[in-house]
Amino acid sequence: xxxxxxxxxxxxxxxxxxxxxxxxxxxxxxxxxxxxxxxxxxxxxxxxxxxxxxxxxxxxxxxxxxxxxxxxxxxxxxxxxxxxxxxxxxxxxxxxxxxxxxxxxxxxxxxxxxxxxxxxxxxxxxxxxxxxxxxxxxxxxxxxxxxxxxxxxxxxxxxxxxxxxxxxxxxxxxxxxxxxxxxxxxxxxxxxxxxxxxxxxxxxxxxxxxxxxxxxxxxxxxxxxxxxxxxxxxxxxxxxxxxxxxxxxxxxxxxxxxxxxxxxxxxxxxxxxxxxxxxxxxxxxxxxxxxxxxxxxxxxxxxxxxxxxxxxxxxxxxxxxxxxxxxxxxxxxxxxxxxxxxxxxxxxxxxxxxxxxxxxxxxxxxxxxxxxxxxxxxxxxxxxxxxxxxxxxxxxxxxxxxxxxxxxxxxxxxxxxxxxxxxxxxxxxxxxxxxxxxxxxxxxxxxxxxxxxxxxxxxxxxxxxxxxxxxxxxxxxxxxxxxxxxxxxxxxxxxxxxxxxxxxxxxxxxxxxxxxxxxxxxxxxxxxxxxxxxxxxxxxxxxxxxxxxx
Numbered sequence: 001x002x003x004x005x006x007x008x009x010x011x012x013x014x015x016x017x018x019x020x021x022x023x024x025x026x027x028x029x030x031x032x033x034x035x036x037x038x039x040x041x042x043x044x045x046x047x048x049x050x051x052x053x054x055x056x057x058x059x060x061x062x063x064x065x066x067x068x069x070x071x072x073x074x075x076x077x078x079x080x081x082x083x084x085x086x087x088x089x090x091x092x093x094x095x096x097x098x099x100x101x102x103x104x105x106x107x108x109x110x111x112x113x114x115x116x117x118x119x120x121x122x123x124x125x126x127x128x129x130x131x132x133x134x135x136x137x138x139x140x141x142x143x144x145x146x147x148x149x150x151x152x153x154x155x156x157x158x159x160x161x162x163x164x165x166x167x168x169x170x171x172x173x174x175x176x177x178x179x180x181x182x183x184x185x186x187x188x189x190x191x192x193x194x195x196x197x198x199x200x201x202x203x204x205x206x207x208x209x210x211x212x213x214x215x216x217x218x219x220x221x222x223x224x225x226x227x228x229x230x231x232x233x234x235x236x237x238x239x240x241x242x243x244x245x246x247x248x249x250x251x252x253x254x255x256x257x258x259x260x261x262x263x264x265x266x267x268x269x270x271x272x273x274x275x276x277x278x279x280x281x282x283x284x285x286x287x288x289x290x291x292x293x294x295x296x297x298x299x300x301x302x303x304x305x306x307x308x309x310x311x312x313x314x315x316x317x318x319x320x321x322x323x324x325x326x327x328x329x330x331x332x333x334x335x336x337x338x339x340x341x342x343x344x345x346x347x348x349x350x351x352x353x354x355x356x357x358x359x360x361x362x363x364x365x366x367x368x369x370x371x372x373x374x375x376x377x378x379x380x381x382x383x384x385x386x387x388x389x390x391x392x393x394x395x396x397x398x399x400x401x402x403x404x405x406x407x408x409x410x411x412x413x414x415x416x417x418x419x420x421x422x423x424x425x426x427x428x429x430x431x432x433x434x435x436x437x438x439x440x441x442x443x444x445x446x447x448x449x450x451x452x453x454x455x456x457x458x459x460x461x462x463x464x465x466x467x468x469x470x471x472x473x474x475x476x477x478x479x480x481x482x483x484x485x486x487x488x489x490x491x492x493x494x495x496x497x498x499x500x501x502x503x504x505x506x507x508x509x510x511x512x513x514x515x516x517x518x519x520x521x522x523x524x525x526x527x528x529x530x531x532x533x534x535x536x537x538x539x540x541x542x543x544x545x546x547x548x549x550x
Contacts, residue, residue, distance in 0.1 A: 054084045057321070078315040085309040103167070103236050107159050108135045110233065111225045115152040124232035155225040158251035159242070165250070167241050218248045 057072040078084070109130035113123035222244045230239040297306045315321065 054078060054082065057084060072321050074315045074317050074319050074321070077317050078311055080311050080314045083308045083310050084315070084321065086306055104160060104163055105130060105135060106233060106236055107163065107229060108156060110229050111152055111155055111159065114225055114228065120228040120232050123228075127233070151221055152225065154251060154254065155221050157254045158221075158247055159226060159229070161250040161254060162242055162246050166246060214252075215248075218251050219244070221251065222247045 053072070056074055056076040056078050058075055106127045109127035110123050112135065113126060114120065118126070226242055226244075226247050230237045230242050297308055
């Protein structure tokens with residue numbers, strides 16, 4: 001295909017596609033997945049010629065779920081460190097965002113020139129005459145210098161999405177359908193959209209601060225880049241089409257669905273967001289454990305980044321791996337959970353209905369009914385259940401940390417989860433984030449909001465596994481928080497409580513694990529309990545979505 005001379009990183013940011021090894025092309029075309037939504041199936045066909053799959057992997061079947069997933073079976077042993085999948089971002093062959101898209105070239109040139117400090121009027125004049133090669137040169141110059149281009153990159157990708165989705169809808173039917181499928185779904189509820197009362201429990205969390213800053217950040221990007229674009233080039237970019245609402249709509253979805261591609265080696269630039277609908281984590285279908293990590297390499301050209309999913313361990317012949325659409329963890333979700341009676345794995349159960357009718361089992365049906373009012377406001381939450389449970393995939397499982405209505409309820413819930421005795425219909429509210437990690441041992445992690453940590457300390461202080469000094473430490477910090485005279489003093493006290501809660505919880509888990517394999521929390525479960533404390537979490541490995549997994 002040769003070296004790209006088109007929009008380089010701008011276009012590579014927007015979609016990842018390029019020519020891959022011939023063997024990968026043949027495999028994906030010969031074993032094309034079936035049973036997917038038409039738009040996703042079209043994307044698989046479109047990407048078949050642009051993706052390199054290991055020659056020892058065969059697409060065997062598909063998994064149901066948002067966006068679909070593809071199960072590949074190894075026909076021969078694959079040694080560790082071999083690339084299971086290769087996807088090259090090469091702008092010159094990116095469908096729909098090629099160098100002949102004159103308007104997009106103008107938008108790219110204008111935004112990059114503004115980023116370079118060129119006045120808007122001059123930027124508009126130069127952008128009207130810019131070529132794709134000049135756009136490449138400007139962006140290379142920025143990335144080799146000290147310019148902070150992260151904001152410009154996000155503005156570029158969001159503008160390109162608005163351009164494709166609203167201004168040039170229908171140019172490529174396959175991607176138009178995919179954009180409609182992925183971008184039209186409501187995003188999960190985020191804290192910046194909650195009421196102050198709903199956000200109150202998120203004090204002392206890094207995620208809360210980031211989400212609360214999002215509206216002002218997107219507004220600033222629009223005013224800096226897109227508003228001048230529509231003002232100085234209104235014929236090509238009418239304000240009614242490239243509006244603030246549409247720009248923020250697109251930017252939120254870029255943030256929710258993109259992959260951060262690192263800048264080329266030797267470049268100080270920030271990671272670049274890229275929409276890559278096919279590239280994601282490999283994981284073993286049976287256990288949910290990741291078998292590969294994704295890294296980016298540069299081979300021969302600073303315009304071409306190759307995303308490689310390399311095997312972390314040997315894959316045995318006959319073993320299945322899953323290539324799933326990308327999922328991201330930058331959205332906080334609110335839902336309800338229940339402690340399950342006779343639960344052998346010390347987890348809380350969140351019932352999330354998948355596609356198709358739920359099980360006829362009356363107990364499960366009641367649970368689904370209980371969650372219906374919450375899910376009505378969260379139509380996208382179904383993606384959380386991509387990792388199937390052993391009894392048909394109806395429920396996803398999360399570990400501990402309820403956000404109950406009062407301290408007494410939280411203590412009872414934590415104890416119930418620890419000793420696996422509880423009423424299966426007991427419901428409690430909690431807040432968590434979801435994340436699909438490429439290099440982790442689980443398809444999803446759950447980072448629980450800070451308020452639950454204080455309640456967890458109280459619960460652990462009342463149990464034998466917790467050192468006697470913890471109760472006094474927690475009470476001291478709590479009194480300091482209550483006596484705080486300013487917001488700063490209050491946040492400092494709450495932060496100390498967060499840190500102490502994490503230390504206490506780790507200490508309790510170590511003691512429980514030392515009691516032997518029949519302890520409530522075996523060693524394999526210690527790192528399954530992920531807590532948020534000012535952005536810090538426990539080490540993340542050992543989570544199992546499938547009941548009974550060893």
